[in-house]
Amino acid sequence: MKLSLSWIKDYVKIPENMDLKKLAYDLTMSTVEVEDVEELARRFDHMVVGVIDRIEAHPNADRLKVCKVDIGDGEIKDIVCGGINLREGMRVAVSCPGAVVRWHGEGEPVVIKNSKLRGVASFGMICASDEIGLGELFPAEQEAEILDLSAFDVPAGTSLADALDMNDILLEIDNKSMTNRPDLWGHYGIAREIAALYDLPLTEIEPFETDVTSDFKVEIMSPDRCPRYIGVEMSGVGVKPSPYQMQNRIWKVGMRPINALVDITNYVMLATGNPTHAFDADNITDHIVVRHAEEGEKLLLLNDHEIDLCEDDLVITDSEGPVALAGVMGGAKDSILPKTERVILEVANFEATGIRRTALRYDNRTEASSRYEKAIDPERCDQALALSMKYFKELYPELKVTGYCDNYVKKLEPAEIDVDLVWLEKRLGKHLTNDEIQGKLNQLGFDVEIQGSNMHVTAPTWRSTGDISIKDDVMEEVARMYGYDNFEATEFTTTFTGAINQKDKSLIRNIKEYMAFRCGMQEIYTYPWMNDTFVHAVLPNTDGILKLSTPPAPDLSYIRSSLLPNLCEAVMKNERYFHTFSIFEEAQVFFDRNYTSVYDESESLPEQRRHIGGAFASSEKDITALFREAKGVLENMPRYTHMEAYEFRKEEKPVWADNVVWLNIYLNDEKIGDMGLLAKKASMECGIKNLSVMLFELDGTKLKPLKSRTNHFEHLAEYPETDYDISMLFDVDAMWKDMYDVIMGKKKASAMLKDAAFVDEYRGKQIPKGKKSVTIRLTIGSDEKTLTSQEIENAANKVMKKLTKQMGAELRTQ
Template sequence: MKLSLSWIKDFVNIPEDMDMKQLAYDLTMDTVEVEDVEYLADHFDHMVVGVIEDIEPHPNADKLRVCKVDIGDGEIKDIVCGGINLEKGMRVAVSCPGAIVRWHGEGEPVEIKKSKLRGVASYGMICASDEIGLGDLFPASQEAEILDLSAFDVPAGTTLADALDLNDVLLEIDNKSMTNRPDLWGHYGIAREIAALYNLPLAEIKPFETDVQSDFNVEIADPDRCPRYIGVEMSGVNVKEAPYQMQSRIWKVGMRPINALVDITNYVMLATGNPTHAFDADNISDHIVVRHAAENEKLLLLNDKELSLCTDDLVITDSEGPVALAGVMGGAKDSILPKTERVILEVANFEAAGIRRTALRYDNRTEASSRYEKAIDPERCDQALALSMQYFKELYPELKVTGYCDKYVKKLKRAEIDVNLVWLEKRLGKHLTNDEIQGKLEKLGFDVQINGEDMHVIAPTWRSTGDISIKDDVMEEVARMYGYDNFEPTSFTTTFDSAINQKDQDLVRNMKEFLAIRCGMQEIYTYPWVNDVYLNAIMQTTEGMLRLSTPPAPDLSYLRASLLPNICEAVAKNERYFNDFSIFEEAQVFHDANYTSPYDKSELLPEQRRHIAGAFASSVKDVKELFQEAKGVLEYMPRYTHQAAFEFRKEEKPVWADNVVWLNIYRGDEKIGDMGLLAKKASMDCGIKNLSVMLFELDVLKLKPLISRTNKFTHLAAYPENEYDISMLFDSNAVWSDMHEAILGKKKASEFLKKADFVDEYRGKQIPQGKKSVTIRLTIGSNEKTLTSQEIENVANQVMKKLQKKMGAELRTQ
């Protein structure tokens, strides 16, 4: 939001020597964030008002003329110009060398320099309004029309900023910093804050009074949605231009002046923060009714957008139907027409949440709805009405008020808060006297009563629509008015205990580091919603999933209950660039489990868990390699991340998996995840054409980190260790775990045996039917000496004898 400093000065007398940077800093520290201080006159540097003394034809161009222009420096300048409305004696805007303009209002800004146009020297440029950024303030009626400033009675050479009252300072406010401060959405609200900050008097807006008696009436059907509605019927008006000062102020803060009737409503909204609207009274049949729309009731808005309304929408109607969408935009039926002579002024207050829903529903946020949805107080209608009637009477001296109705059906209750002064001092960390506290709050409009250590505070109406509701809000008001910069830093005493060991969090971090660093996988991040294509391919059902009421796109309406659909989408997108890669993601998943909120037992919440999932995709590896890679990663994960080991079983096939290549992952008797090959149909439905994809997914909350580390430090071997391979024949159904137990079980084959590792297995022509050859690598060594070759042979023989005795193994001879 932009604010004009000269406009603010209508309400508070800011000292002329006030440093604008200091003002912006103080407002930022105490009230709202000032993003920028813009000196408007800087945009019109090297621009002056010139008077055309004579006009001559250009010798070399039919559409150009040579103007003799007085720019106030005592010398008549030749300026070549192609404007179609040039006249002798006309006051024009002249951009002298050094000025920055946009040619014909388009393209990048350029600097004006002395130049020749078709062989004739030209000093500067006579400008159209859009070439110097004034197109909205002085709209051209036709192409190549020069800005005519003849209505401004200023001498030649007057700077353009002085002539057009553009020596103003604009404060640009970050809207997000005042979302909870509806009182600040206008110049008067900011002026009130400045008055409180610098202890300056604030101008009072005197209320409008009338004794008009008429049958003009307003009916409010829903007081909760419309607490107050003021209607004023007036005659003796017409459509004309508003005074230049009103137009320029509207333009300065980013809106476009239209005509006096419309400009008054916008001007009052920008001044007070309370929107107003003018109806053409001759287009209103009977009296005004504020009610809910009927289902599918039609309304054509001022922007020519036709709406099919619903019963949640609030509308302004006459006896024939809706004439405006309450708090958002007027209807085409009631618009101000070129021949309007009677108006009905609306000054109203509407419920914030309802206006927000309606504006969002029709994607039609306006300056009015942006203010109403912040929760404006209904008492502000008095200020908006008073200013509106002041300007109407000034612009239309013949105006007559023919009807007046103020329906205030739901009075605003001012917020009342009790604050203990001992608590306040403890929270502030500083002692302030009762007079200081009371003075600072009263500057902001609060009523304060102090009795001993207790303080009773009544918030002003403009702070009672949700902004001030608890004692902490009062503390914030005292602190910011005292000045956050004025609080001296103090040391505090604390006791540092031992670091908290958050093993659950460490486990998640360790798993991500294991997958990324040790396994070379790429971590990805996806949105929490799921594309319907991948949802149908992987999940094949939406049962138990959460549906978004306002999805980002029609095919993104469900929140993920598994990470695999988004993992597969990432695989499909990366297939264009890579033929062998692996990815993983750790994130939340959502289930419609209706958990009870710990804060409100009547509120049901979805279940939110954390999963970790990944994909191994390749067109250069066969399925066996991919399966071994994925299973190896999962088998080694517990060891490297220090958690309870996994077990692999075949109990229940995942819906997305191949019929053969899949495993369930268990920890003890509890299933914690799945892994498997993405089925061919699911792969094609995902658009994955040439890759084999091995997927896995684990429920992170079911993983259990080990309570304490069992690793022990051991010295490196002082004497050489030897590797010795043996190949033996086993029954084809023998498993490595049994072999390992036989070699290194409770009774080791030899004290010199350090380790036994699986190397490979082989089945072929040289191997008898029903048998397989297994190669085992033995690590043999002593902590006390270097073993001889005979001692090493003896250890290997002991291992082979033990395997022969325990498992019926035979030494392979060929």
């Protein structure tokens, strides 16, 4: 939000010697974040008002003129210009050398220099409004129209900033910093805050009073959505330009002047923060009714979009139907027309949540809705009404109020809070006297009564719509007004009753460190939504997947129930840069099931879990190596992260996986994840053309950390150990897990066996059909002596005999 300092000074007399940097700093530290402070006049450096003395034809160009211009330096300057509305005696905006403009209002800014145009020397440039950023304040009616400043009675050479009243300071406020402060969404609210901050008097807005009686009335049929509605019927008005001062201020803060009737409503909104609206009274039949819309009703808005209303929408209607979408936008039927002579001024208050829902439903957030949805207090209608009527009377001296109705059906009760002063001092960490506390709160408009150690605080209405509701809010007001910089840093003491060891949290951290540091994988972070392309490729059945009602893009409608679609998207995006890489992600996933109540039945959330997923990508054709890398990472994870070991089974193929290369992951007979090769069809649909991708995903909430470390000390072997390789023929469907259990199971094949490891497998012409050769590395040793070669051979033979007996293995002879 942009604010004009000169406009703020209408309501609070800020000292002329006030340091702007200090003002911005103090506002940021106490109230709202000031993102930028701009001296508006700097936009018009090296620009002056010039007076055209005479106009001559250009000798070498039919469409150009040579203008003799007085710019106040005692010398007439020649300026070549192609404007179609040039005339002698005309005041124009002249950009002298050094000024920054945009040619024809387009492209990048350029610095004006002395130059020659078609052989004639030209000093500077006579500008159109859009070339110096004033296109919305002085809109041109046709192309090549020069900005005519003849209405500004200033001598030649006057700086353009002085002539157009641009010597102002613009404060840019971060909207997020005042989301909970609806009282600040206007110049008057910020002025009130500055007055409190520096203990300056605040100019009150004189209330509007009238004794008009008529049949004009406003009926509110939905009081929960519209606490107050003021309608004023007026005649003697018409469509005409508003005064330049009003247009200037509206333009400075980012809006576009339109005409006097509309400008008054926008000006009042920018001043008070309370939106207003003007209806063409001749287009309103009977009286105004505020109600919920009915199913099937339609409304053509001012932006020419026709909407189908629903019962949750609040509308302003007459006897013929809806004429405006309450709090969002007026309808085309009630528009201010060129011949409008009577208006109905709306100054109303609407319930915040309903306005926010309606604006989102029709994707139509306006200046009005963005303020109403912050919860404006209904008492502010008095200020908006008073300012509106002041400007209507100033601009239309013949104005007559022919009807007035203030329907205030649901009065706002100020928030009342009791605060224990002992608690307040403890939380502040500083002793403040009762007078200091009361003085700070009084400056902000709070009423304070202190009896003993209890302080009873009544918040002003403009802070009672949710902003101030608990004692901690009062503490914040005292602290920020005292000044956060004025609180000394102090040591605090606390008592630890015992160590806190959150093993489940530590486990997730250990897993991420294991994959990143030990396995060399790159961690990624993705958005919680999924691209439809990757969802349909990897998860063809979308039942149970939540969809966003307002997705960030049309093809990002699903919220993630699995990490795999986003991992596949990351692989696709990195394929052009890397041929081999591995990535992982640990994040929250959501399921459309098992809704759990948070506060009540109307506040519920879907099931949420934390998953761990990874992808191994390679352009190499050896799928076996990629599979072993992925399985190795998962197989060793329990050991290095201190969690209960899981096992691999082959029971239920994942929908996204290759028909052969896949495994399920089980913990205590419960499936907790899958790993496998991304199927070729799914890979092509994801746009992954040249990489093979191994994926895995684990339910992180099912992983169980060990209750305590099970590590124990073991001596290094005192006697040498020997690696002994054997190659045997097995059936092609034999699994390494079964081989290992036979060799190293509860009853080892030999007491001298220390370990067994898979080395390789081979299938070829030398191997019988239906068989495969598996090479196994046995580690053989003794804790008592150095083994002889015969003892090593005997241990290996026992292993081979046991494999032959239990698995039908044969010693490979070739």
